[in-house]
Amino acid sequence: MDPIKLTIDGKEVATTKGKNLIEVAAEIGIDIPHYCYHPKLSIAGNCRMCLVEIERMPKLQIACNTPVGEGMSVLTQSPKVLAIRKAVMEFLLVNHPVDCPICDQAGECWLQDYYMQHDLQGSRFQERKEHDRKREVFGPNVVFDGERCIKCTRCVRFFQEITRTNELAVVNRGDHSTIALFPDTVLDNPLSGNVVDICPVGALTDRDFRFKVRVWYLQKTPSICPGCSTGCNVSVETYQNRIARFKPRINEAVNSHWLCDEGRYCFHDLTGGERLNTPMIRQEGGLVPTTWDKALGAVLNGLRGAMPLAGILSGRNTNEEAFLFAKLMKRLSPDCALEVFYQERELSEVQKILMSPDRSPNFRGAREMGVSSNGGFEPLMRKLCESHFSGAYVVGEDLLGMDNDKDWIRQALQKLSFLVVQDIRMTETAQLAHVVLPSTHFGEKEGTYTNRNGRVQKLNVATIAPEGAMQDHEIFIRLLDAAGERVSYSTPAEIFDALANEVPAYRGLTYTAIGEQGIQSGDGQDSHDR
Amino acid sequence: MEKILLRNIDVPDSHTLAVYSSRGGYRPWEEVVKNITPERLIEEVKASGLRGRGGAGFPTGMKWSFVPKDSPKPKYMVCNADESEPGTFKDRLLIEKDPHAIIEGTLMAAYAIQSHTAFIYIRGELVFGANILERAVDEATQAGYIGKNILGSGYDVDVIVHRGAGAYICGEETALLSSLEGGRGWPKVKPPFPATHGLFGCPTVVNNVETLAALPWIIEHGAAAYAAIGTEKSKGTKLFSVSGHISKPGVYELEMGYPFMKFLQEDCGGVSNGRKLKGVIPGGGSMPVLRPDELEKVNLDYESVQAAGSLLGSGGVIVMDDATCMVRAAWNLARFFAHESCGQCSPCREGCHWMEKIFHRIEQGEGRKGDLELILNVSGNIMGNTICPFGDAAAMPAAAFIKKYREEFEEHIAQKRCTVRME
Numbered sequence: 019m020d021p022i023k024l025t026i027d028g029k030e031v032a033t034t035k036g037k038n039l040i041e042v043a044a045e046i047g048i049d050i051p052h053y054c055y056h057p058k059l060s061i062a063g064n065c066r067m068c069l070v071e072i073e074r075m076p077k078l079q080i081a082c083n084t085p086v087g088e089g090m091s092v093l094t095q096s097p098k099v100l101a102i103r104k105a106v107m108e109f110l111l112v113n114h115p116v117d118c119p120i121c122d123q124a125g126e127c128w129l130q131d132y133y134m135q136h137d138l139q140g141s142r143f144q145e146r147k148e149h150d151r152k153r154e155v156f157g158p159n160v161v162f163d164g165e166r167c168i169k170c171t172r173c174v175r176f177f178q179e180i181t182r183t184n185e186l187a188v189v190n191r192g193d194h195s196t197i198a199l200f201p202d203t204v205l206d207n208p209l210s211g212n213v214v215d216i217c218p219v220g221a222l223t224d225r226d227f228r229f230k231v232r233v234w235y236l237q238k239t240p241s242i243c244p245g246c247s248t249g250c251n252v253s254v255e256t257y258q259n260r261i262a263r264f265k266p267r268i269n270e271a272v273n274s275h276w277l278c279d280e281g282r283y284c285f286h287d288l289t290g291g292e293r294l295n296t297p298m299i300r301q302e303g304g305l306v307p308t309t310w311d312k313a314l315g316a317v318l319n320g321l322r323g324a325m326p327l328a329g330i331l332s333g334r335n336t337n338e339e340a341f342l343f344a345k346l347m348k349r350l351s352p353d354c355a356l357e358v359f360y361q362e363r364e365l366s367e368v369q370k371i372l373m374s375p376d377r378s379p380n381f382r383g384a385r386e387m388g389v390s391s392n393g394g395f396e397p398l399m400r401k402l403c404e405s406h407f408s409g410a411y412v413v414g415e416d417l418l419g420m421d422n423d424k425d426w427i428r429q430a431l432q433k434l435s436f437l438v439v440q441d442i443r444m445t446e447t448a449q450l451a452h453v454v455l456p457s458t459h460f461g462e463k464e465g466t467y468t469n470r471n472g473r474v475q476k477l478n479v480a481t482i483a484p485e486g487a488m489q490d491h492e493i494f495i496r497l498l499d500a501a502g503e504r505v506s507y508s509t510p511a512e513i514f515d516a517l518a519n520e521v522p523a524y525r526g527l528t529y530t531a532i533g534e535q536g537i538q539s540g541d542g543q544d545s546h547d548r
Numbered sequence: 549m550e551k552i553l554l555r556n557i558d559v560p561d562s563h564t565l566a567v568y569s570s571r572g573g574y575r576p577w578e579e580v581v582k583n584i585t586p587e588r589l590i591e592e593v594k595a596s597g598l599r600g601r602g603g604a605g606f607p608t609g610m611k612w613s614f615v616p617k618d619s620p621k622p623k624y625m626v627c628n629a630d631e632s633e634p635g636t637f638k639d640r641l642l643i644e645k646d647p648h649a650i651i652e653g654t655l656m657a658a659y660a661i662q663s664h665t666a667f668i669y670i671r672g673e674l675v676f677g678a679n680i681l682e683r684a685v686d687e688a689t690q691a692g693y694i695g696k697n698i699l700g701s702g703y704d705v706d707v708i709v710h711r712g713a714g715a716y717i718c719g720e721e722t723a724l725l726s727s728l729e730g731g732r733g734w735p736k737v738k739p740p741f742p743a744t745h746g747l748f749g750c751p752t753v754v755n756n757v758e759t760l761a762a763l764p765w766i767i768e769h770g771a772a773a774y775a776a777i778g779t780e781k782s783k784g785t786k787l788f789s790v791s792g793h794i795s796k797p798g799v800y801e802l803e804m805g806y807p808f809m810k811f812l813q814e815d816c817g818g819v820s821n822g823r824k825l826k827g828v829i830p831g832g833g834s835m836p837v838l839r840p841d842e843l844e845k846v847n848l849d850y851e852s853v854q855a856a857g858s859l860l861g862s863g864g865v866i867v868m869d870d871a872t873c874m875v876r877a878a879w880n881l882a883r884f885f886a887h888e889s890c891g892q893c894s895p896c897r898e899g900c901h902w903m904e905k906i907f908h909r910i911e912q913g914e915g916r917k918g919d920l921e922l923i924l925n926v927s928g929n930i931m932g933n934t935i936c937p938f939g940d941a942a943a944m945p946a947a948a949f950i951k952k953y954r955e956e957f958e959e960h961i962a963q964k965r966c967t968v969r970m971e
Contacts, residue, residue, distance in 0.1 A: 061737060062737070063737035063893070063935055064737075064892050064893045064894065064935065065893070065894055066893055066894050066895055066933055066934070067894075069933060077932045077933075078932070078933060080737075083737050083739070102929070102933055105895070105929035105933070106894055106895065106933075108929075109894045109895050109897075109898040109899055109902075109929070110894050110898070112898040112901075112902055113898065142922055142925075143902060144916075145902065145905035145906070145909070146905070148901070168894070169891065169892075169894075169897065187732070188732065188891070188892075190891070191715070191887075191888070191889065191890055191891050192886060192887065192888070192889040192890070192891045192897060192900065192901060193886075193889075193891065193897055193898060193900075193901040194891070195890075195891030195892075195897060
């Protein structure tokens with residue numbers, strides 16, 4: 019990494035060798051417009067939007083393919099550069115339908131943005147436009163509009179270089195060039211949705227999201243994908259208190275620029291369905307609504323009278339919730355069995371690029387908070403089926419939603435003398451409970467997840483929980499209080515700072531230090547390698 | 549003038565090894581592979597002043613010297629036989645009539661860069677030529693000029709004839725390499741250059757057929773003899789493909805620096821049917837057209853043609869008489885380039901078709917005020933801003949036709965019809 023100096027628009031820049039002009043200009047806040055260049059893909063150099071003037075070079079040069087050199091003098095705002103940007107914009111729009119009013123990309127389209135920044139003039143093209151395929155379905159998640167495509171080949175390169183699945187190619191020549199699937203191919207690889215993100219225009223759009231919301235109405239909340247323990251950084255984008263889509267946030271320590279399709283669309287299953295909006299208690303004839311005070315009182319009494327006790331926490335519960343849950347359960351019964359819900363599946367090579375085999379994003383963190391009796395989840399379930407327990411507290415998971423052993427588990431749950439289920443919906447498991455507590459999902463809560471590599475990352479409130487539901491951590495605090503353990507903290511931030519004092523791997527960490535990119539806890543070793 | 553490139557073509561069965569050998573063929577190769585080091589060979593070719601005959605005129609010896617000697621990767625030699633430039637048919641003649649000269653030159657170039665695999669990439673349409681080349685390679689292999697331990701020298705090289713699929717762009721060297729790699733015939737972004745990152749990412753030299761065919765003569769007669777021919781900066785002889793409204797079309801070999809008008813009037817017999825000359829494209833369809841008044845002082849060498857505002861290019865001389873509609877001629881070329889644009893980079897992909905559509909409209913009598921300025925501006929926006937020289941190749945002739953025959957274009961627009969062919 020040799021240090022070098024160059025000047026861009028008269029500003030001296032100190033940087034290191036090996037970077038290109040787009041990267042280095044960005045370091046000092048100069049945005050060189052570009053379409054085809056993507057930091058994670060090979061250089062294509064085809065859009066010509068990043069042409070800049072370099073001293074002692076007769077022709078304009080593409081910034082993306084120009085490595086910085088000592089003493090280089092670059093102009094990004096010279097009359098020649100400004101003129102070629104207008105020219106390239108005009109070329110790119112020659113055969114573009116300019117159908118922004120019906121295009122899903124409108125509002126986050128690079129053609130629109132750069133038109134406003136660099137062009138702002140009418141096209142001189144008055145000939146017949148070339149036509150191309152409209153709304154061709156590439157796969158379950160991606161749909162293609164050939165007329166909006168600017169042939170930057172980001173999508174083609176993504177499938178060549180990142181997934182190595184090679185579904186797409188450029189076919190035909192000249193202004194008939196277009197992107198196409200290879201014959202008999204479907205774009206259904208586990209990372210296919212990423213090309214919608216990297217497509218700078220409206221050529222590739224998301225079949226799940228499109229036509230749902232105009233993007234300028236979206237509220238964006240930085241958060242963490244609850245799909246698995248990779249902990250991909252996402253922006254949870256909502257409209258009218260509903261999650262409309264996930265977009266990946268860049269985090270080079272975790273997911274780089276990417277998000278898998280399973281994670282991208284997991285919010286449908288995790289947030290959909292009819293929500294519980296009142297606590298319920300079992301009386302003769304079934305579950306009936308009750309007040310929080312009565313419900314929490316019943317939980318405490320019921321669990322105290324149902325030893326031995328088991329506690330099962332969802333892998334989507336935060337560290338703060340896990341910390342309190344462990345505290346609560348151990349207060350009620352020091353030798354209770356506690357585990358985090360955990361199931362693994364086989365992953366393909368492409369899935370392994372981003373996905374973890376589990377579906378428990380905070381599996382590692384929750385165990386570190388003490389939700390672990392060193393037996394593991396499966397042995398606990400076995401014990402449950404063998405009627406080892408008399409009472410159980412199940413948080414955030416539908417145990418009867420598991421594919422295997424459903425009948426065994428149903429019988430075991432029915433035999434319990436007391437079962438509490440805390441969830442967002444009336445699940446099959448909840449229907450067997452003695453008390454049901456309505457709680458919140460990942461999008462409604464603040465807190466932290468610890469991914470499989472020990473990176474602690476922050477969830478933020480993206481949607482407001484329905485009236486009648488209570489935050490999980492609040493439920494646990496009230497139960498602890500009722501059980502005689504008064505805690506001095508109440509917000510997730512306060513709980514985190516308290517747990518950092520108690521849990522060795524988190525010592526020295528603070529809630530404010532986590533930021534939007536997360537912070538490393540423990541040794542950084544992958545929990546799946548142990 | 550002694551013929552260098554066309555020395556064999558009139559001999560019956562010149563394409564066979566027997567005839568080629570009987571005229572001294574492969575003796576220079578034997579000399580090179582046995583007695584001349586690669587370094588000396590490069591120096592010799594540098595001293596000869598030989599420049600690339602594909603169009604750009606880059607010094608051949610210098611191109612070879614850019615290949616790194618210490619690279620751990622294999623090196624590749626590629627003979628560019630993808631001749632597709634409009635009005636150019638000189639390489640085809642050599643391929644069909646003197647394939648062994650090309651092979652011998654290819655072997656020397658491979659030896660100079662110490663490559664052990666040489667490809668002859670031939671345009672897909674030239675099936676006849678490809679068959680002849682393949683037979684010639686077989687003959688030369690059986691005679692021991694190609695293969696392992698050639699003539700006891702310890703040097704190995706294979707020669708593989710590869711047929712393209714018939715795209716003009718594959719004559720551009722990096723597109724040719726993409727095609728040869730089995731990919732889409734798209735030019736590569738430079739840098740890096742083929743000399744270090746060429747075929748399959750390995751050091752590669754691409755030379756034109758005519759360039760390579762000159763090598764055996766240069767070795768046989770010495771660099772000084774070759775350098776003695778031609779002008780100060782354009783050495784040796786060059787082939788010219790003459791077509792269009794000319795009495796004696798065909799392929800001519802001329803000493804560099806030969807007067808253009810003398811060539812057209814005396815050697816080629818002047819404009820056909822006694823008509824008047826209206827314009828000449830001197831270097832293949834991608835070069836700017838020249839008016840008769842611009843041609844008077846022009847000699848056929850790189851510098852002189854460039855001074856007149858065009859380029860010698862491939863030496864494809866297209867002659868147009870005074871009955872030629874220049875609007876139609878310009879549209880015809882624009883249509884060719886629009887059809888052949890590979891579509892990779894934005895200015896060429898969109899601009900070539902845009903220009904073609906405007907030219908077409910003018911030709912159809914639907915020209916509008918401002919069309920000419922628009923074409924000039926669009927061609928200017930393409931020029932120099934594309935991945936490969938194709939953009940320039942499409943933009944230059946478009947602009948030149950308008951600049952040089954502006955009144956005719958304006959007349960065409962004003963009258964909404966062709967006024968030339970009606971006369």
